[in-house]
Amino acid sequence: MARFAMAIDTTRCVGCMDCVVACKTENDVPEGLCRDWIVQEARGAFPDLRLEIRSERCNHCDHPPCVHCCPTGASHVESFGSLVEIDPKLCIGCKACLAACPYDARTIHPDGYADKCTFCIHRLKEGLEPACVAVCPTHCMHFGDLDDPASEVSRLVAARRNHSLIPEAGTGPRIFFLT
């Protein structure tokens, strides 16, 4: 089973939010909500500064707490790419998953179900990349199978200094920020 992941090159990212806009239109994300977002973190004192810009979203964790806590099985791991997905029909909107996710990646859709990044599974099945990856004008986002050592993502994670978010939570996040 493939294990899809992203490697995002923060040295190239300019934080333009194209990934956020593309996700919104591709997935008809309702007004006021988003499935991905930009974080800018400045460290140091003027003028000796460092700025890390990250495009963040659901980490499609190896050990997803949102799936473990879901009382109905709506949140589940797909066999396709080991993606963490939600079945709106099974979701009762109890928000347990919202509380369980350390990345604050989930929202409640106005229609009452939990909602989040799907890694654009509908596009992946057509052989396309996720909308955010495909749109990025800086080519800072790379998508692929972490279990395939020859994939671009695997190679980048092996070769480049990187970090993931809150690894100490033990969730096994699959978004790697190259620095």
Place this chain on the structure above:
Amino acid sequence: MAPRVQLSRRRFLKISAGAAGAAAGFSASGLPASLLGSDGEAGIRTVPTFCDVCFWKCNAVATVRDGRLWKIEGNPDDPLSHGRLCPRGTGGVGAHFDTSRLTAPLVRREKRGEEEWTAVTWDQALDEVAERMLTIRERYGPEAMALFSHGIGGTFLKHAFKAFGTPNLVAPSYAQCRGPRDVGFELTFGEGVSTPERTDIENARCLVLLGSHLGENMHNTQVQEFAEAVGRGATIIVADPRFSVAASKAQHYLPIQPGTDIALLLSWMHVLVTEELYDKEYVAAHGFGFEAFAAEVRRYTPEWAWPRCGIDPQTIRETAREMARQSPATLVHPGRHVTWYGNDAQRSRAIALLNALLGSWGRKGGFYAPSAMDIPEYPVPPYPKSERGKADNPGHRYPFASGTITNGIREATISGEPYPVKGWMVYATNLLQALPNQAETIRAIEALDLLVVVDVIPSEIAGWADVVLPESVYLERYDELNVEWFKQPFVALRQPVVESPADQKPNWWIARELGLRLGLEPFFPWENVEEYLETRLQGAGLSLAEMKEKGVVKGPKPPIYYEEGLPAEFFTPSGKIEFYSTQLAEKGFDPIPRFEPPEEPPPGAFRLLYGRAPVHSFSRTQTNPILSEMMDENEVWLNADVGRRLGLRPRDRVRLRNQDDVVSQPVAVKLTERIRGDCVYMVHGFGQSARGIPAHHRKGASDSHLITRYAVDPLMGGTGMSVNFVTLEAV
């Protein structure tokens, strides 16, 4: 808030009946029925076109799903976007769905600026405009009409105005933006930098940015190539009072004192000349007046520059040497919006000269030579010639102006000199935010007999109009072909993807209908725009059918660098690169740029700087529902230490008061390490005042409102706008 538009019941019905697909009027959701995709169309349809959210004009493919516009993506064949639009382009679909759009032609009912309208039919509106234009021509001559136009959409209106007999066609993109840069480069190399910029960032090994904040400023190709350069480890040198996103990618960040770039540039050139690091062969082959130039820059040691611009001598030397090491693939970027201090053409000339020393003009990794495909014009009669010439620059007081000066037209309108200007048409540019000193713009408007605004939203400038003509957005119309000057020549088609939701019309139709009413039939021999486009395309061996399918067709690519056989030609008086400019000397200007210290902010005040955000274009996208969600207000950036000393906390709201006691709307403070303590910064385009724009899209503060002072560039008439000082007052 509902726009203050008065629609009588009868008129409303008339308008609805005339609008394609909108016969059902408005649905319960408040959206016109046509926006809901109820036309019975099912499935997916894709339509190639090109973007209009900014003037870069990236080629795109729009997707319609079940009759409703879904998304827009880059056209993979596009040499500009390489299949990836910028966030504004991606969010461009929001322009179609914008609920604040103008829906019918409007005629003013009350005093100018009160925004009280009567909706009328297109016939009524165009009859009125034509009649009043003809009266103005009869009384004052055709030159008394001026057209302010931004972007390719204005092409057909420009044509109508030229045929009408006026030479006063003008855009703020010259005197309020890139004009000084082009003049600085014209004086040096005999050619400007053009649009899209002829910068070969893609191949640069060293990129120097002076205040240019690529990445926040999203001109697509530039940003893509910038990221490429960062990715491949090119040296990035950024001089900016603000630690911009680009600065965060730089190996060398130079926190320069605002307004002192010329000191830094002169001293970089000093290092290159005194350490003999410049491209001697290139300078010997192509340079004119190098000896005089070298003698002059010898004075500007890094020790001289340090107290003036705040950059230490070691950094100046190190960065100059790095530029030389990577030359000729060192690109000192000319910037785009460069109307800062009123000495901008000379600063741009200093940038041109630094590039000349590095031998980067005409070279790979520097400046390439763009070319365009030959697509013949549609044959029309010659335009009438104006005896009086343009009104913007009487007596050529700005001797090196190579474009028409907006503020010159504004002055002529107020003074009636050199002759009366009595009518303006304004297309797709919000003059109240684009020009400095709003009071002066309003004074000019008050002196007019006629102000017509063609726009998609009830913008601030539309609020002052006598007649407002609602235009279809780019996703709903054909436009002139984009025959682009670029490293890869191409021709591109804009075509309608969906229908306009109400009674909006494309500009080609507006221009033609107006032209016919003005008695200009011979200039509009085409029945419709398809016929016009087909004729032009067939002249080049192409067809409209092919273009409708492909969207973009590339032409042959000639040599673009000297290395590839491009001849080294310079259209200057000496035929060479002018290190010393005889033309400048003859007109009494410095033949070699000189440094003048900028005025310092008074104690307790900050210089007001402004710039761009990646999700907005000027003041034209704030009502786009998708883009406004990304950023619905601006903030004022203030150095964190300074802010704390003023007792401010993050996100406190303040008002800015400028030197002329003009006070801004409340705006949140961003306390940040990322800016010097002597200036504040905000993103341009926010804090709009038009009542027709819903209040939630008017948030933030307007830099333009605070830019009451401007410094006119004596070479070319551009308006330096970073010359205003503000204090902060807690709300």
